[in-house]
Amino acid sequence: MNHLPLIIKREYLSKVKNKSFIVMTILSPIIMIALISVVAYLSQLNNDKVRTISILDESGKVKDIFESTDNTTYNKLDGMSLEDAKTLVTETSGYGLLHIKDIENVKELSENIKFYSEESPSLTVISKLENKLERHLTLINYENVGIDIDKIKDSKVTVDIFQENFVGETSSKTDSIIKLIFGGAAGYLLFMFIIIYGNMIMRSVIEEKTSRIIEVIVSSVKPVQLMLGKIIGTSLAGLTQFAIWLILGSILLFVVSAIFGIDMAQMQTPQQAAIQQAMENPEVNTKIQEAMQGFFNLPLTNLIIAFIFFFISGYLLYSSLYAAIGAAVDNETDTQQFMLPIIMPLILAVYIGIFTVIEDPHGTVSTVFSFIPFTSPVVMLMRIPFGVPIWQQLLSLALLIGTFVFTVWIAAKIYRVGILMYGKKPTYKELLKWIKY
Amino acid sequence: MDKLLEVNGASKKFGDFIALNNVSISVPKGSIYGLLGPNGAGKTTLIRIINQITLPDSGTVVLDGEPLNESHIKDIGYLPEERGLYKSMKVGEQALYLAQLKGLSKSVAKERLKYWFDRLDIGDWWNKKIQELSKGMAQKIQFVVTVLHEPKLLIFDEPFSGFDPINANLIKDEILRLRENGATVIFSTHRMESVEELCDDIALIHKSNKILDGKILDVKRAYKSNTFEIGVNTANNSALEKELSDKFKTEPANFKTLSNELKLNIQLNGNQSSNDLLNYLTSKGEVSHFVELIPSVNDIFIQTVTENNLQ
Numbered sequence: 188m189n190h191l192p193l194i195i196k197r198e199y200l201s202k203v204k205n206k207s208f209i210v211m212t213i214l215s216p217i218i219m220i221a222l223i224s225v226v227a228y229l230s231q232l233n234n235d236k237v238r239t240i241s242i243l244d245e246s247g248k249v250k251d252i253f254e255s256t257d258n259t260t261y262n263k264l265d266g267m268s269l270e271d272a273k274t275l276v277t278e279t280s281g282y283g284l285l286h287i288k289d290i291e292n293v294k295e296l297s298e299n300i301k302f303y304s305e306e307s308p309s310l311t312v313i314s315k316l317e318n319k320l321e322r323h324l325t326l327i328n329y330e331n332v333g334i335d336i337d338k339i340k341d342s343k344v345t346v347d348i349f350q351e352n353f354v355g356e357t358s359s360k361t362d363s364i365i366k367l368i369f370g371g372a373a374g375y376l377l378f379m380f381i382i383i384y385g386n387m388i389m390r391s392v393i394e395e396k397t398s399r400i401i402e403v404i405v406s407s408v409k410p411v412q413l414m415l416g417k418i419i420g421t422s423l424a425g426l427t428q429f430a431i432w433l434i435l436g437s438i439l440l441f442v443v444s445a446i447f448g449i450d451m452a453q454m455q456t457p458q459q460a461a462i463q464q465a466m467e468n469p470e471v472n473t474k475i476q477e478a479m480q481g482f483f484n485l486p487l488t489n490l491i492i493a494f495i496f497f498f499i500s501g502y503l504l505y506s507s508l509y510a511a512i513g514a515a516v517d518n519e520t521d522t523q524q525f526m527l528p529i530i531m532p533l534i535l536a537v538y539i540g541i542f543t544v545i546e547d548p549h550g551t552v553s554t555v556f557s558f559i560p561f562t563s564p565v566v567m568l569m570r571i572p573f574g575v576p577i578w579q580q581l582l583s584l585a586l587l588i589g590t591f592v593f594t595v596w597i598a599a600k601i602y603r604v605g606i607l608m609y610g611k612k613p614t615y616k617e618l619l620k621w622i623k624y
Numbered sequence: 625m626d627k628l629l630e631v632n633g634a635s636k637k638f639g640d641f642i643a644l645n646n647v648s649i650s651v652p653k654g655s656i657y658g659l660l661g662p663n664g665a666g667k668t669t670l671i672r673i674i675n676q677i678t679l680p681d682s683g684t685v686v687l688d689g690e691p692l693n694e695s696h697i698k699d700i701g702y703l704p705e706e707r708g709l710y711k712s713m714k715v716g717e718q719a720l721y722l723a724q725l726k727g728l729s730k731s732v733a734k735e736r737l738k739y740w741f742d743r744l745d746i747g748d749w750w751n752k753k754i755q756e757l758s759k760g761m762a763q764k765i766q767f768v769v770t771v772l773h774e775p776k777l778l779i780f781d782e783p784f785s786g787f788d789p790i791n792a793n794l795i796k797d798e799i800l801r802l803r804e805n806g807a808t809v810i811f812s813t814h815r816m817e818s819v820e821e822l823c824d825d826i827a828l829i830h831k832s833n834k835i836l837d838g839k840i841l842d843v844k845r846a847y848k849s850n851t852f853e854i855g856v857n858t859a860n861n862s863a864l865e866k867e868l869s870d871k872f873k874t875e876p877a878n879f880k881t882l883s884n885e886l887k888l889n890i891q892l893n894g895n896q897s898s899n900d901l902l903n904y905l906t907s908k909g910e911v912s913h914f915v916e917l918i919p920s921v922n923d924i925f926i927q928t929v930t931e932n933n934l935q
Contacts, residue, residue, distance in 0.1 A: 190724075190725055193721070193724055193725065194725075201712070205712070394711075395710075398708040398709065398710060398711050399704075399706045399708030400707075400708045400709050400710055402677070402704040402707070403707065403709075403766075403769070404725065405677050406675040406676075406677055406697070406704075407722070407725035607672075607677070609706075
């Protein structure tokens, strides 16, 4: 008798009806949006603060380059000793004092600029100042040694290499970034999904064991059926949760921005202005076009199909292991030692994805790990946007499915014996024995 | 009599541990069959084999004339010793789910559940969660779930544990009624008085081997020692005691009576009949008590297990 649909239905409903699941499903997006809003609001507050920086330029060479902006007021001091300037800044509680000595030699001058402040100054402030000074002092130096600045400006070139493969498809750096984002998102999504819902499967197996209902159930259905039913039911509940998060998240984001719409618009004036400016700038316009181009250049069909297959097989591979762990132990605290061998390849896969695939998507390391079944779902998903030959994808998928069938078989064996075992936590050696029973 | 279940030479090893060694039992149709044995003897393994939870390494199981197969799942109802239900699931939903796993359709299951819930007076529990019920209440639900699909073979592992005397009696009556309606019952317990009361046949499993089985009366007959418990009133009890101990094998007996008579356990040898003994006693005084000592299942259990341990 095939009870799989019945088991799936029960597992699904028992997850979805669970109070903490409902609370998590509804609260998570609310909390996320609230957090984002708070962070956005706070950083806006931070940006709104106006800093006053006093400048004591004894050389008279650079003070003209500092123009006050919305966030920074430059207070130029003249004819004052350094000590007086310091006292003044302290008394008016200014942000800091930039001191430029009166030295004729620009090189020497540049090595003797100091910034005094009460607290250690923000890194961005210092690097802004450094940039301004460097640019200006370099120009002065050019002039001093008799180089025509206009000629330099004129002779400067920018290089943007156009990429094209032998078939004639063009691509660009923006392309690579887009590929990276898509691959990374796919791989990371799988990673998160495995960890969250794998754990859920494990807990539900343990629950069945501790409530001792398991013996009644296995007298009616085969353990393998129960295990698969659990995995599929829980995964469907997971997908439901993901879908609700997505929908609820977008609605909330829409509502929040509608309520605070005016506020946000005001807050974002500088950025919007920047975007406005960028739109008018032909160079940036090309970039946007390139990005759109890059998106359409992605092997989209391939990506979607591969995503579905690698996601499902990868997820099933890991979740069957989670189910086996749940069956082997009596309570959640005992799961730690068995979790490590599962988590390790997963984390390895994500690291390889992030560090190696970006560097060299078709290099040896990326290629090898996109074939090893325990890392292949994540690594291959990250590689595919960069174009992976179909035979490689098929081979990797075949290996993955083969391993998946094998692990489900092993897991089912451990599961079958484990669910009826109570008492002490088994060792790896005992698990091996169970497989042979 | 027809056999409902026959287990032939079932063996099961877990690694180096032999859980069951060539055990055969045959359960007559319509009987209550007691499966006895100390803890860890292998009863649960045997029950799990019958339930197809565990496969035997060797040996066959025949249920109602057919080799055991998947279609028999609906013919067996199993109440395990380690029992439990989904804690956070509602009683009704849970019972429906478990009944459907046994192959009942939803509507039939619902109908029968209503009947049973009314019968055991638990109708208002339908929407409660198991975690809101007491242990005894949960046991009742579990019992209903076990018998709901009207299986041919019912296996109860310690069915009375967790019940108060009133509910234990209620369950006992239900088990007897199920048997009258044609079910066969395998009954595994350590409570010998309920074996004595309910079972027609027994098998005793000890250290993975079956060491005894048969009709409970036959077993008792085999274990009886021709011992009689007697009480006699005479003028001189101690003189009679002396006389008796010369003629028969005697031991002081301990039973409660109203007067102060001579109480003895007398074991007859093969040449002596109970009539001889009774005639002898009546000639000496007034006989107030004359009973053949029949070994209880408890005695047989302890005796055979200890003998086996000595070997």
